[in-house]
Amino acid sequence: MRFRRTAQAAVLSIFLLVLAMAGNIEGSDLFLRMDPVLVSAVALAARTLSWIFIPALIVLLSAPVFGRIFCGYLCPMGTTIDAADACFPTRTGPDKSRHPVSPYLKYYILAFTAGTSLLGVTFVFWASPLSLITRFYGLVVYPVVLLISDTAVSAFYPLASSLDLRTLMFAEIPTPRYAAQFFVLLFFVAVFAAARLSPRFWCRYICPSGALLGLAAKKPLIRRQVDSNCNQCGICAQKCPMGAIDPEMPEKTSHSECLACRKCAQICPQQAIIFGPNPAKNTYITDSALPGRRRFLLSGLAGAGTAAIALTGLDVVAKDESKKGVVRQARLIRPPGALPEPGFLAACVRCGQCMAACPTNTLQPIWFEAGLLGMFSPAVIPRRKYCDPSCNVCGQVCPTGAITEIDATERVWAKIGTAVIFRQQCLAWEYKKSCMVCDEVCPYDAVEFEKRPDLPHPVPHVIEDKCSGCGHCEHACPVYNQAAIVVTPMNSLRLRPRESFEHTAKSRGFNLQLRPEKQGPSYPGRERRDTGAPGSNGLPPGFDKGL
């Protein structure tokens, strides 16, 4: 027991550390790729087979040998639920081993997930434990931890200032903010509260990865065995967190449910229980733990049916993008390197790792903006911050390749949209004030100012072919609420893996170049405009006739 707790704590700590450092270290997506359902659903829905299979395959192969040890010792979701169970203990009933719902439910969910994936649609983000737990820690817990740290540092400011502790005085802990985080939280409140019904409720009844591992662990090599010392007291059946032991016949084990946590072996008064590789000895397996074939198939069909309904939705760009009648989202900007939308939605498991790792926090989970199928998928929100044209962290941390890793030389060509000016909001156009902020911050020099005889100050235009949609302009626009310059998804480049951004962009007539001398906000091309006069007075900008 102590060994298991230590192992769980260690693995969870590594998971959290890796998540916190995502984008700064290699292989931060390893945990996600260990989830057998996450990986197989992506493979099915996106119709791809690749090396991303391997960690999940190892996990799957561990089941016929060791049973569901992944669930019992490694899974960060399982560990978190164990911790929650300790906080909300199950209400003691007369018979705790009774199942409040059918233990077959998780198999139906597995079949449902497989059914949707067959049609190229993914709902796996509602059920894959690693996707859920990454999203929970990355988008809900981590920001709160940083907020508290930042508040603590700020609270120490007066003391630090008076003691002249400069590192503390000027320490700034940026706190990320996320959209839709309460929906993630609500889901977990439900998962944690279910502990009232039974311990590990999620793992027992819902988790499709647990179901898949259960199928593989029907008769594991190393498994629970009860010897002749057993006096049928039934304490083990009562204490089993998974309800894997038959209370009538405690020597019988449903190995598909068993996490190999060995609690039974520890509490057995007769010390009659061992876990070991001795298949010669009698072990009893209740095979009733597996669902009937008919119901399993029906669940798969239900999944396929749901996927079919989803595909007929007005706002769904799934399946075939060229099909007519799809209403595209006006403001949905996908991160650079995101696959073409159907492939992207099929491959994206909504783990939120890209958003947790995004250095500018511009990547946000969306809720219903892209329909039911687009829930929790990432979008660039320039008003929060721009998308750095030299950064490809989202592509590096994506576990499934829904956001591809872009070659460093190609990154500047990965156009994610085009900026558009709302003249009615613009300080220069509508309010006749001198403002050139969009031009000042544009790293591509895609904003041009024009002096018009009818307006007192130069007014901005976007040169579409030079704009990458990075959103520096929208982020910095000093007009409150609705910015006067906004990025739209127009002309974004959504390429398949290994297609060249530079080549495609050039073939479409785009000229996306960072000014080499431009680091941060700068004033390119200003000399040309500055020698001319903004007013009719022939004076340089900001000068007037004087007294």
Added chain:
Amino acid sequence: MKKIDRRTFLNHARDMLCFTGASLLFPASIWARQKSPDISVVKGDIKSSVKKAVNMLGGMGRFVKPGNRVVIKPNMSFASGPERASNTHPEVVRTLAEMCMQAGAGRVLVLDNPLAPPRQCIENSGIAAACSSLGKDMVYAVTDPSRFAGADISGGKSLKRADVMKEVLNSDVLIAAPVAKSHSSAGVSLSMKGMMGLISNRRIMHRLDLHESITDLASLLTAQLTVIDATRVLSTGGPGGPGKVLTPDTIIASADMVAADAYAVSAFNWYGKRYDPDQIRHIRLAHQRGLGRMDIGNLKIGKTSV
């Protein structure tokens, strides 16, 4: 030796006492100010020029008293090196910091709220490296809103309240150390415009009347000493550059922000031509409000070379 009688001695003593007493009625600075110019202009090597310019005004001891907490505000808003002339030269900042420490300052901080990513600014500008030998942790780019506190600008016409860096509010002495550069919206960016780097939401000023707000802010954040780095002048393409960089190798210092800015406007070519200080509206407004003087023709200007 001739003896003086008691009466003569008492008369002399009375006269001397009166003279000393009368002289004590005047602050000592009167004597210093009579000797020192309103604006000092020094051409030559950077370090010696900065020292000479400040010494001509009466030395750093005139502005920084022992134990004072000093904030130096350079331009380090851009992640570019000194050659671009969009940031203050590191040697100017270093020399000023060193002089403050020699004057007995309790603490010297070099602060700015930059436009470009903070770390890149303090590193690429060379300012952090230049000051590192003077003491640990002196140069900071402050951006976190929690490090700023609201301050009312009484008499502010456009900007009535600003969130100012707390460390600036906590300091005794503020030294403006801007680079001389052109600015696409404000005409020039000198000591007054530079104070925008000490407030939190600097972009708000673009939505207000920019020149009026710069004047408002200068009435709140008035530097006791202004040292303008005109070793290089970004005469076009400001504030970020690239643009035409002049190299007058000059340091301008004054206890009057407006006078220093006014002199810098008149002394160099902007966009290839000469202009008068009153052609920059925020300088004109500051003069009219009595924040300082732009009529440099009536001021005492000390010029020298080192």
